Amino acid sequence: MAGVRLENVWKKYAGTDKASVTDFNLDIQDKEFLVLVGPSGCGKSTTLRMIAGLEEISEGKLYIGDRVVNDVAPKDRDIAMVFQSYALYPHMNVYQNMAFGLKLRKFRKDEIDRRVREAARTLEIEHLLERKPKALSGGQRQRVALGRAIVREPQVFLMDEPLSNLDAKLRTQMRANISKLMKRLETTCIYVTHDQTEAMTMGDRIVVMKDGFIQQSATPEILYNHPVNLFVAGFIGAPSMNFITGQLVEDGGSVRFRATGFNVEIPEGKAKALRGKGYIGREIILGVRPEDLHEEPVFIEASPNSVVNATIEVSENLGHEMFLYLNGLGKDNVIARVDGRSGLRENQNVKLALDMNKIHCFDKDSELNIFES
Amino acid sequence: MNKTRLQQLGQLLNASVVSKVVTGAEWEREGGKKHPEVGDALQLKKVCWMVTRVNGSELQCIEMTAVLTPLEMQLLGWAIQQGGTRPISGASDLERQARRLGEWIQQSVTAGEWRAEVPDRMELRNRLFDGMVPFLLLCEQGEEKEPAYGELEKTIRSFISDETLLIPLREHEWLILSSDRVLTEADSDGDEVLGHEETKEVLSTLAEGLHQLITGEWGGECHIAVGEPIVPSESVVRIVGTLRETIFLGRKFHVGMQIHLPWLVHLERLLSGIPEMVRSRFVEEMMGRPDLFTDSETVSTLDAFFSMDCNVSETAKKLYIHRNTLLYRLDKIKHEAGLDVRSFNDAVLVRILLLLYKVTKRK
Numbered sequence: 191m192a193g194v195r196l197e198n199v200w201k202k203y204a205g206t207d208k209a210s211v212t213d214f215n216l217d218i219q220d221k222e223f224l225v226l227v228g229p230s231g232c233g234k235s236t237t238l239r240m241i242a243g244l245e246e247i248s249e250g251k252l253y254i255g256d257r258v259v260n261d262v263a264p265k266d267r268d269i270a271m272v273f274q275s276y277a278l279y280p281h282m283n284v285y286q287n288m289a290f291g292l293k294l295r296k297f298r299k300d301e302i303d304r305r306v307r308e309a310a311r312t313l314e315i316e317h318l319l320e321r322k323p324k325a326l327s328g329g330q331r332q333r334v335a336l337g338r339a340i341v342r343e344p345q346v347f348l349m350d351e352p353l354s355n356l357d358a359k360l361r362t363q364m365r366a367n368i369s370k371l372m373k374r375l376e377t378t379c380i381y382v383t384h385d386q387t388e389a390m391t392m393g394d395r396i397v398v399m400k401d402g403f404i405q406q407s408a409t410p411e412i413l414y415n416h417p418v419n420l421f422v423a424g425f426i427g428a429p430s431m432n433f434i435t436g437q438l439v440e441d442g443g444s445v446r447f448r449a450t451g452f453n454v455e456i457p458e459g460k461a462k463a464l465r466g467k468g469y470i471g472r473e474i475i476l477g478v479r480p481e482d483l484h485e486e487p488v489f490i491e492a493s494p495n496s497v498v499n500a501t502i503e504v505s506e507n508l509g510h511e512m513f514l515y516l517n518g519l520g521k522d523n524v525i526a527r528v529d530g531r532s533g534l535r536e537n538q539n540v541k542l543a544l545d546m547n548k549i550h551c552f553d554k555d556s557e558l559n560i561f562e563s
Numbered sequence: 564m565n566k567t568r569l570q571q572l573g574q575l576l577n578a579s580v581v582s583k584v585v586t587g588a589e590w591e592r593e594g595g596k597k598h599p600e601v602g603d604a605l606q607l608k609k610v611c612w613m614v615t616r617v618n619g620s621e622l623q624c625i626e627m628t629a630v631l632t633p634l635e636m637q638l639l640g641w642a643i644q645q646g647g648t649r650p651i652s653g654a655s656d657l658e659r660q661a662r663r664l665g666e667w668i669q670q671s672v673t674a675g676e677w678r679a680e681v682p683d684r685m686e687l688r689n690r691l692f693d694g695m696v697p698f699l700l701l702c703e704q705g706e707e708k709e710p711a712y713g714e715l716e717k718t719i720r721s722f723i724s725d726e727t728l729l730i731p732l733r734e735h736e737w738l739i740l741s742s743d744r745v746l747t748e749a750d751s752d753g754d755e756v757l758g759h760e761e762t763k764e765v766l767s768t769l770a771e772g773l774h775q776l777i778t779g780e781w782g783g784e785c786h787i788a789v790g791e792p793i794v795p796s797e798s799v800v801r802i803v804g805t806l807r808e809t810i811f812l813g814r815k816f817h818v819g820m821q822i823h824l825p826w827l828v829h830l831e832r833l834l835s836g837i838p839e840m841v842r843s844r845f846v847e848e849m850m851g852r853p854d855l856f857t858d859s860e861t862v863s864t865l866d867a868f869f870s871m872d873c874n875v876s877e878t879a880k881k882l883y884i885h886r887n888t889l890l891y892r893l894d895k896i897k898h899e900a901g902l903d904v905r906s907f908n909d910a911v912l913v914r915i916l917l918l919l920y921k922v923t924k925r926k
Contacts, residue, residue: 275771279769
């Protein structure tokens with residue numbers, strides 16, 4: 191097993207001025223499950239492909255373990271890849287598909303057999319070993335693709351959107367399976383996805399990327415609670431964090447945030463930081479997650495300085511929770527996530543209180559989180 | 564010819580038999596014909612030369628200190644020609660034969676001799692009479708990473724079957740011919756004849772697998788085109804031309820794609836044949852807004868929409884966006900370009916415009 195280190199790695203394609211990956215620095219620990227996440231075109235797949243050796247590195251160094259592997263062919267990097275389009279070899283049965291990589295590397299027959307059967311047992315596909323890919327379902331094919339990687343017993347697993355071809359139910363199931371499997375195998379895994387739910391549920395650490403740059407690299411919990419900028423705050427979490435542009439004013443010894451429908455008091459600790467950084471009197475972007483808007487009377491009573499009034503434009507009841515799309519707060523819809531049994535309806539006026547200890551304030555120009563920078 | 568065989572031949576002829584390299588000029592000087600082939604013989608005063616291999620201007624010969632009758636020469640020449648088509652133990656022999664065939668294919672393609680049949684002098688000819696699946700492989704790994712013939716051949720053989728031939732064509736370009744049995748092997752029962760559509764599906768998956776295998780081993784960029792099964796002895800030149808054109812069109816119209824299928828580039832082939840002036844005029848006349856396709860989101864939306872046969876739900880799924888977001892984007896295109904891609908006629912026009920735009924954009 192081994193860690194992976196990228197030092198000042200760049201990827202530039204011929205004929206383009208803009209780099210696809212810019213000065214990428216990342217140290218991935220041995221046995222870590224790292225997720226690269228970001229919108230399409232952010233450079234996450236390119237980064238993974240550089241680690242795999244499928245793309246040349248334009249500048250910088252890539253280490254697998256202690257070895258610089260920039261010029262090492264993919265087959266000699268001791269990695270195994272699983273792609274979105276898991277091209278199982280149609281003319282081979284499941285056993286042969288899983289064994290092929292080992293056969294190519296001239297492993298002994300009994301060793302190949304041991305590894306294939308062990309991986310098949312782990313993935314619960316022992317009964318499928320004689321079948322051809324054509325006779326498999328989507329989920330079974332994906333497990334075979336995983337099996338093909340597992341039998342290699344590589345130092346690092348690289349997975350590029352491996353679940354994208356599966357339906358929602360199967361994806362959730364496979365998500366848990368892969369997480370369990372990687373824990374059991376105790377192997378470094380680098381996983382690329384555009385899906386923040388996948389990232390949050392699977393990764394020990396998540397790297398959020400945009401336009402070829404790392405935006406933030408942290409544990410899921412830190413990303414969610416302490417996003418460093420507006421992009422990360424908006425990207426992580428579903429529904430997304432609400433952003434309201436407004437002004438900070440000093441009012442009777444306290445700091446208040448004012449915008450359409452908002453006149454709320456900033457808690458003293460945060461107010462102190464805002465004062466210290468010279469934000470009083472300036473416009474900022476306030477970020478509040480949907481679940482930090484509360485409709486429970488007890489909470490409203492306890493938070494008189496953070497109450498807002500709004501009209502429910504649309505409500506989506508998912509049973510255990512309800513999303514309220516609110517009018518009258520800031521320029522755009524604000525979304526609140528409340529209890530599914532709250533009984534709230536569309537066009538109803540509603541009183542909500544913000545959990546001010548969980549708000550975020552972003553600089554309007556730099557879009558950085560004022561409390562995290 | 565190895566030492567043992569030389570000894571065996573020497574015993575048969577009751578003469579000394581040795582290997583000898585002769586230049587083409589020497590051969591001609593001694594009275595041999597201009598372009599000698601394997602099996603050609605030349606009787607000199609005391610010795611007889613017979614060509615066992617042609618290596619450019621060098622001729623690998625056997626020299627026999629004997630005077631052979633015309634019949635003996637013919638029989639021996641025939642035996643040597645047949646020797647070239649037996650299973651080859653050394654990879655270098657196979658490589659030489661494959662290179663010779665590749666050179667001939669290349670010459671025939673250049674000369675536009677699409678119907679040319681593989682001539683008798685090609686040692687590999689006897690292996691080209693059965694149905695085979697043709698793949699054209701274009702590897703762009705960079706010189707230092709490009710696999711050697713033997714390495715690549717072994718990998719491909721273990722991937723498809725032992726009956727697979729790897730024929731080097733131009734630089735970085737290879738023709739792979741594999742037995743068409745690979746298609747029936749893809750069937751779960753293994754004994755059914757695949758339908759036309761199923762065959763195409765299997766060929767496409769095989770090409771993907773091959774691509775994954777090659778990039779996974781050597782990295783770099785690699786393009787693969789695959790054709791429907793052929794009998795190579797009579798169609799190898801034509802198929803190389805077709806697959807080359809497919810890769811050319813695929814790279815021109817669908818940047819980023821690396822698997823190219825001849826049956827998916829019909830429209831591209833047609834458009835490619837239209838004179839540029841006519842194309843430009845069409846684009847000018849049709850495009851209400853010339854900057855419409857400069858927005859990458861619009862291009863990727865339309866690409867996905869057409870690849871999903873204009874199905875809104877499937878396209879939304881493919882793009883990971885909500886159906887309403889897709890409808891909004893399509894409405895925006897309708898509003899800006901005056902073309903509604905949900906109607907068949909407008910969809911055809913937009914598809915053509917998009918393909919033409921992709922070509923003109925890269926000029």
